[in-house]
Structures are given as structure tokens and as C-alpha cells.
Amino acid sequence: MLTFPIVEIFQSLQGEGYNTGMPAIFIRFGGCNLRCPWCDTHFDHFQKFTLTAILTRVLTYSAENIIITGGEPTLQKYLFELVVRLKRFGYYIAIETNGLRTVCTGIDYIAVSPKYHYWQNYHDAPLIKADEVRIVVEDAEDIEQFCLEMEQRIKAKHYYLSPCEQNGDTTLLPTLQLLGKLNRNRQDNKWQLSIQAHKIANIE
């Protein structure tokens, strides 16, 4: 029987990016094709759920939006089958991906978070169109170059920088400084700040 590795399913508010504040049911898949040193998700602890079990659980919540995340959710071979089933119930479906694989059709909103730590993997990454690009700011000399390359590579409506939190430290100041640099000499103020609002609010 078709099963999916599920870390957790819960309802909360989108804490990041353009849809911040949007009530959503989060479906978090296990497994990832990267190992970011600052990763905040235990994607290797999961339980097997059938499609019907996922659906049954999702239907216990009130939100009309779904955020598919992980881990790296595009690793799921049968993600499209899940999306089709969820769509029949009228859900608006967003996905959070690192952008190293294509995203199946039927998803309404793509948030891609390319990882500076794995820059070399992005030179030929397939995802070149998204709704938002969100880059976690690691304190590195050449991260501005990475951001500019991703802006060129991935066409999106919104571009965000997000501070990196690790062991109680945050890169908020370098993030603000980098926003200043990326937005200098241009009128569109294209790069915006995205914080992990759910962590400050102490919600899931």
C-alpha cells in the first residue's frame, strides 16, 4: 500500500514569507537531500501514513490552506497523488522546497529556499520559477553573490532574506546589512525581510 513518511501534521499560522499569518495545516514529510548545519527539523523521525490516513487527519483541522514541508517534500514520488486528493476538498496548497528538484503540478504557491551552503548544487537546479525565494542568511563573505545569482536564476514574485538562528545566536544584523546592499542602486526594493514569526510567538 502507498505510504508516506510523515514527521508531523498540525495546524498553525504560516510564520515565514509573504503568507505570514495565514492559517494553515502543515504536512511535514520525512527525509531530505541536504544536511544544512543549522537545520531546525528532525526530518529523520517519521511514521508511515497512508494517503487516506493523511487525509483523515487533515480533515480534523479547520484551516483551508495546506503547507507541504519537510524535510524536502519533493522527494515524495507520489506527492502529486496526495495533491490531487487534497484539491478535491478545495484546499489551497503551498509548498516549501529547497529547489533542487521539480515541484509537481497542482500546487498553488511555491516557496523555494535555496541553500548557500550547497551553492554548487544550484548551478543546474531545475526549479527556475516560484512564487517566493527565501534565503537563510549564513554569515559568509560571498552570500551577496549567491543571492544575486538566485535572483537571476529563479523568477519569483517575492524575494526574502531570513536570519539564521543557531544555538541562541541570530544573524539578524548581517541580514539587515545584506538587505541594504541588495537593494542599493535600485528603485524596486526587491529584497524583503522574512523572520520566523512562529518562533517569536512561541507557536508551532
Ligand SMILES: Nc1nc2[nH]cc(C(=O)O)c2c(=O)[nH]1
Ligand atoms: N508556523 C510555521 N511556519 C512555517 N513556515 C515554514 C515552516 C517550515 O518548517 O517549513 C514553518 C513551521 O515549522 N512553522
Ligand code: SF4
Ligand atoms: S534543506 Fe531544509 S530540511 Fe533539508 S537539511 Fe536544509 S534546512 Fe533542513
Ligand SMILES: [Mg+2]
Ligand atoms: Mg520550521
